Amino acid sequence: MKYAYFPGCSLSSTGIEYDLSTRETARVLGIDLWEIPEWNCCGASSGHLTDHLLSLALPARNMAIAEEAGLDVAIPCAACYARSKATELAVSNSAEMKQEIEEVIERKYEGKSKARALLDIIANDIQSEDVKNNVQKELKGIKAACYYGCLLVRPLAVGFDDPEDPQSMDNLVKSLGGETVDWAYKTECCGASCPTTMPETGKKMLERIFKSAKDAGANCLVTACPMCLNNLDMRQGQVEKAYSEKYDMPVFYFTELTGLAFGVEPTKLGLNKHFVDAMGLVNEVLKADGGRETA
Amino acid sequence: MKRVGVFVCHCGSNIGGVVDCAKVAETAQDYPGVVYAVDNKYMCSEPGQELIKKAIKEQNLDRVVVASCSPRMHEPTFRRCVESAGMNAYFMEMANIREHCSWVHSAEKDKATEKSCDLVKMAVAKAIMNKPLQKATIPVTDRALVIGGGIAGIQAALDLANAGHVVDVVEKEPSIGGKMAQIDKTFPTLDCSACILTPKMVDASSHPNINLITYSEVEKVDGFVGNFDVTIRKKARSIDMSVCTGCGVCMSKCPSKVDSEFEMNLSKRRAIYTPFPQAIPNKPVIDRDNCTYFKTGKCGICQKVCTLDAIDFTQEDELVVTRYGAIITATGFEQFDHSVYGEYGYGKYPDVITGMHFERLINASGPTMGKIKRPSDGKVPKNVVFIKCVGSRDEAKGKAYCSKTCCMYTAKHATLVTEKIEDSNVYIFYMDVRTGGKGYEEFYNRTREKYAAQYIRGRVSKVFKQGDKLIVRGEDTLLSRAVEIEADMVVLATAMVPQEDASKLAQKIGIGYDKDHFFTEAHPKLAPVETHTQGVYLAGACQGPKDIPESVAQASAAAAKVCGLLSKSEMLTEPIISQVNESICVGCGLCVPICPYKAIDLKTISERDHGNIIERLVADVNGGLCQGCGACTVACRSAALDLKHFTDQQILAEVNALCL
Ligand SMILES: Cc1cc2nc3c(=O)[nH]c(=O)nc-3n(C[C@H](O)[C@H](O)[C@H](O)COP(=O)(O)OP(=O)(O)OC[C@H]3O[C@@H](n4cnc5c(N)ncnc54)[C@H](O)[C@@H]3O)c2cc1C
Ligand code: SF4
Ligand code: SF4
Ligand code: SF4
Numbered sequence: 019m020k021y022a023y024f025p026g027c028s029l030s031s032t033g034i035e036y037d038l039s040t041r042e043t044a045r046v047l048g049i050d051l052w053e054i055p056e057w058n059c060c061g062a063s064s065g066h067l068t069d070h071l072l073s074l075a076l077p078a079r080n081m082a083i084a085e086e087a088g089l090d091v092a093i094p095c096a097a098c099y100a101r102s103k104a105t106e107l108a109v110s111n112s113a114e115m116k117q118e119i120e121e122v123i124e125r126k127y128e129g130k131s132k133a134r135a136l137l138d139i140i141a142n143d144i145q146s147e148d149v150k151n152n153v154q155k156e157l158k159g160i161k162a163a164c165y166y167g168c169l170l171v172r173p174l175a176v177g178f179d180d181p182e183d184p185q186s187m188d189n190l191v192k193s194l195g196g197e198t199v200d201w202a203y204k205t206e207c208c209g210a211s212c213p214t215t216m217p218e219t220g221k222k223m224l225e226r227i228f229k230s231a232k233d234a235g236a237n238c239l240v241t242a243c244p245m246c247l248n249n250l251d252m253r254q255g256q257v258e259k260a261y262s263e264k265y266d267m268p269v270f271y272f273t274e275l276t277g278l279a280f281g282v283e284p285t286k287l288g289l290n291k292h293f294v295d296a297m298g299l300v301n302e303v304l305k306a307d308g309g310r311e312t313a
Numbered sequence: 314m315k316r317v318g319v320f321v322c323h324c325g326s327n328i329g330g331v332v333d334c335a336k337v338a339e340t341a342q343d344y345p346g347v348v349y350a351v352d353n354k355y356m357c358s359e360p361g362q363e364l365i366k367k368a369i370k371e372q373n374l375d376r377v378v379v380a381s382c383s384p385r386m387h388e389p390t391f392r393r394c395v396e397s398a399g400m401n402a403y404f405m406e407m408a409n410i411r412e413h414c415s416w417v418h419s420a421e422k423d424k425a426t427e428k429s430c431d432l433v434k435m436a437v438a439k440a441i442m443n444k445p446l447q448k449a450t451i452p453v454t455d456r457a458l459v460i461g462g463g464i465a466g467i468q469a470a471l472d473l474a475n476a477g478h479v480v481d482v483v484e485k486e487p488s489i490g491g492k493m494a495q496i497d498k499t500f501p502t503l504d505c506s507a508c509i510l511t512p513k514m515v516d517a518s519s520h521p522n523i524n525l526i527t528y529s530e531v532e533k534v535d536g537f538v539g540n541f542d543v544t545i546r547k548k549a550r551s552i553d554m555s556v557c558t559g560c561g562v563c564m565s566k567c568p569s570k571v572d573s574e575f576e577m578n579l580s581k582r583r584a585i586y587t588p589f590p591q592a593i594p595n596k597p598v599i600d601r602d603n604c605t606y607f608k609t610g611k612c613g614i615c616q617k618v619c620t621l622d623a624i625d626f627t628q629e630d631e632l633v634v635t636r637y638g639a640i641i642t643a644t645g646f647e648q649f650d651h652s653v654y655g656e657y658g659y660g661k662y663p664d665v666i667t668g669m670h671f672e673r674l675i676n677a678s679g680p681t682m683g684k685i686k687r688p689s690d691g692k693v694p695k696n697v698v699f700i701k702c703v704g705s706r707d708e709a710k711g712k713a714y715c716s717k718t719c720c721m722y723t724a725k726h727a728t729l730v731t732e733k734i735e736d737s738n739v740y741i742f743y744m745d746v747r748t749g750g751k752g753y754e755e756f757y758n759r760t761r762e763k764y765a766a767q768y769i770r771g772r773v774s775k776v777f778k779q780g781d782k783l784i785v786r787g788e789d790t791l792l793s794r795a796v797e798i799e800a801d802m803v804v805l806a807t808a809m810v811p812q813e814d815a816s817k818l819a820q821k822i823g824i825g826y827d828k829d830h831f832f833t834e835a836h837p838k839l840a841p842v843e844t845h846t847q848g849v850y851l852a853g854a855c856q857g858p859k860d861i862p863e864s865v866a867q868a869s870a871a872a873a874k875v876c877g878l879l880s881k882s883e884m885l886t887e888p889i890i891s892q893v894n895e896s897i898c899v900g901c902g903l904c905v906p907i908c909p910y911k912a913i914d915l916k917t918i919s920e921r922d923h924g925n926i927i928e929r930l931v932a933d934v935n936g937g938l939c940q941g942c943g944a945c946t947v948a949c950r951s952a953a954l955d956l957k958h959f960t961d962q963q964i965l966a967e968v969n970a971l972c973l
């Protein structure tokens with residue numbers, strides 16, 4: 019199984035753990051990731067707030083390079099995925115748009131190379147049996163509130179799972195031996211840039227997510243988006259202070275948990291790089307009696 | 314040579330303001346066959362018609378061409394006119410120089426005049442080729458079939474029966490009554506639904522002219538107006554109806570309990586049951602899918618306790634064929650399945666219910682004896698949120714149309730909550746409030762003013778559980794702000810949709826249905842209870858969302874139409890139908906599936922071929938069913954089919970007149 023890999027800007031900075039854990043997880047699962055040479059930023063929200071064509075052309079260049087190599091693109095970040103998928107659909111649905119985009123990027127892109135969310139590949143393409151077979155340490159003690167955010171499975175045309183009650187990540191965590199909780203905020207917005215630009219609103223949005231996860235009995239949050247993780251992890255302390263609450267809710271990338279269950283060393287996954295301490299829970303999992311005989 | 318008269322109408326200034334009518338008449342003088350041509354201000358008026366009649370006599374005309382409006386408008390008028398002057402009605406031909414000419418070419422008067430001349434020339438050529446046609450008569454069976462025993466079906470049956478006609482009502486459920494039997498009170502007067510419905514149900518069951526055929530469905534419809542041969546499947550009831558007195562002992566002793574459909578699964582019924590206490594007929598049926606005896610061969614308690622020996626496990630479905638002169642379909646509606654709405658919990662939260670659940674919860678004979686208790690834990694809800702237009706007016710997930718009744722029944726529900734629950738709060742999320750109808754707007758205003766229901770204009774984006782509350786998050790678009798309400802119960806005003814099998818039934822009967830599967834009327838304004846199939850009429854919500862007053866009105870209208878049809882023992886049929894030239898038909902059968910009215914069958918004929926008698930298949934058009942649409946004539950590769958009055962020869966004569 020080989021994919022073109024588009025890490026996106028965040029994964030070399032704030033979201034470095036996502037990159038590390040993605041590569042480790044892929045290695046164990048035998049997914050060959052070919053990083054797109056000289057990839058450029060997908061444009062994210064600034065791109066499509068600036069200009070429609072620009073917002074489609076930026077990801078199109080990356081997709082075109084992947085298409086030349088005959089590969090579909092694996093994309094960890096929810097925003098990068100949404101933008102790239104939007105481009106793929108725009109090109110597939112309109113010959114005119116395709117021509118316009120090709121003129122701008124000075125390459126051919128016919129929409130043959132598909133944008134794929136990494137979560138979709140790992141949770142849905144790969145048989146849960148194959149995931150289970152690679153588990154060396156079941157995630158005993160993990161009670162995860164799987165947090166998809168507002169972007170990953172929406173809108174319907176772009177999403178790969180139920181837009182209101184997605185299950186991909188939940189099923190994956192369960193295959194890894196962890197538990198998940200049923201909660202109401204799995205597709206709510208994390209606030210994106212609100213916590214920076216309008217801190218009061220942003221904090222309120224985050225508070226509800228923490229509270230709802232906690233009330234549902236979760237002991238950690240799991241995400242598939244560097245923006246979500248950033249807000250949930252980095253701002254958790256501020257929210258706790260503002261609301262005089264204690265959540266103690268480590269926030270993981272789903273790839274970190276997958277890597278952990280696959281027996282990869284926590285530091286290699288970047289699990290020591292979180293703001294809210296994750297190692298405590300990680301060590302509990304490692305200590306718990308969830309080991310499996312390896313062949 | 315035929316003697317053709319041409320009559321050019323000005324239609325006031327409708328035609329005359331654009332087309333030079335005098336010039337058209339003058340030009341027409343020179344067309345082959347024309348012996349007389351004249352123009353007049355209003356051909357359809359009394360003097361206009363007199364002019365035509367006089368000319369027929371004085372000029373000895375044997376063909377008439379009227380150049381005026383669309384034949385849809387006045388063809389019957391002019392046909393009657395020439396007929397009264399002793400001419401066959403089908404010798405009159407119309408040239409449409411209004412809709413097809415003056416109205417669309419008002420900017421180009423000269424060209425419009427030229428085109429009118431051409432249209433007249435074609436009509437003259439065709440008129441010369443026209444053949445005299447005669448209307449035939451067919452017998453009419455004085456018996457009507459009503460499909461569906463809801464309020465619409467009951468009303469139609471009563472009206473017909475009172476007019477002296479025999480009516481059979483086929484109802485698929487064990488009892489008649491339909492949705493109205495489930496409803497508690499009715500807007501806008503809040504009179505109790507059962508109190509106004511059950512007397513009608515009793516009237517229907519005791520009327521000497523009405524036969525109720527419950528727990529039955531229509532299997533097949535053959536024949537045509539006046540003579541429909543309908544096969545009805547009477548499902549095995551497992552009860553001998555002639556013996557059972559409806560004492561109900563069996564029902565009280567039956568050990569197998571299942572969700573009651575009538576109670577919207579809010580309570581249980583037995584495997585042997587009547588859907589509700591006032592059911593008509595008030596005799597039970599055994600639901601074989603859930604009866605222990607039918608599943609395992611053991612039990613038979615009902616049989617043991619029935620002192621009259623009315624239980625009959627050996628009964629089988631029975632098929633009966635009956636001939637009817639007319640059919641009224643009154644199959645009503647179902648509620649939209651809101652489980653497509655993930656934002657409202659996909660139907661997973663027990664306290665997110667539909668309007669019909671609410672009707673049962675508030676009904677004194679319902680599962681909670683009329684106390685509003687929420688399904689999950691039986692608590693009395695304090696905060697009740699209503700969400701309107703669920704599945705209606707939503708092309709993304711539901712239907713494009715407005716369901717018309719839900720604004721009113723939600724207002725009704727709101728008043729009932731406030732009346733029954735002290736200190737309750739009612740919130741209603743709406744897009745628009747649509748309360749057209751007598752006394753309706755006043756009712757809605759009372760709901761807001763006297764009952765203090767809080768109307769919030771906006772959509773709900775999400776309903777989710779928090780503890781034992783349902784959080785309803787939405788937008789108040791009038792105040793431009795997000796709102797969140799802690800609700801104890803949420804009631805969805807779900808769309809009215811046709812019965813799931815509506816399209817199948819329509820295909821059986823041979824009537825049309827729209828994209829949403831509501832049955833289609835013949836004309837949205839001028840023939841709202843007729844269908845395109847003669848002898849089949851519509852009543853109630855099967856034709857589109859309707860409340861009770863509208864359903865009843867339409868039912869009576871349909872009954873009046875049927876009375877008209879059944880009042881004579883014979884009826885005239887339109888002679889413009891398809892005909893088969895058997896000598897060139899090869900019996901390929903291509904035309905059979907093409908006919909939308911199932912009017913063509915293949916039949917075997919014997920003929921002499923070189924001294925031998927041979928048998929072969931040919932198409933056979935049923936004159937009673939054929940509506941003259943012409944679809945078959947173009948499908949036939951042998952050109953064996955021709956539509957009378959629009960024969961190939963007649964059409965070619967028109968083309969030749971224009972082009973040669
Ligand atoms: C929650 C709710 C509240 C309402 N409240 C009011 C109100 O207060 N006032 C008001 O005016 N209106 C109200 N209405 C609207 C009202 O229910 C309808 O106007 C009315 O029921 C329509 O009558 P109907 O006979 O056309 O259809 P239905 O009542 O649906 O009856 C149709 C009948 O046909 C039967 N049937 C269906 N298919 C077949 C078949 N293939 N063969 C044989 N039988 C078949 C069905 O079993 C049923 O008995 C309400 C509707 C809802 C959903
Ligand atoms: S035989 Fe069937 S219907 Fe009769 S009592 Fe037993 S379960 Fe009920
Ligand atoms: S009647 Fe009212 S609630 Fe029902 S669909 Fe129409 S607008 Fe919506
Ligand atoms: S003219 Fe139309 S209705 Fe008549 S037989 Fe042909 S297809 Fe059927």
Ligand code: SF4
Nearest residue numbers: 898899901902904949
């Ligand atoms: S009428 Fe024409 S289409 Fe129909 S069976 Fe005869 S040859 Fe075939």
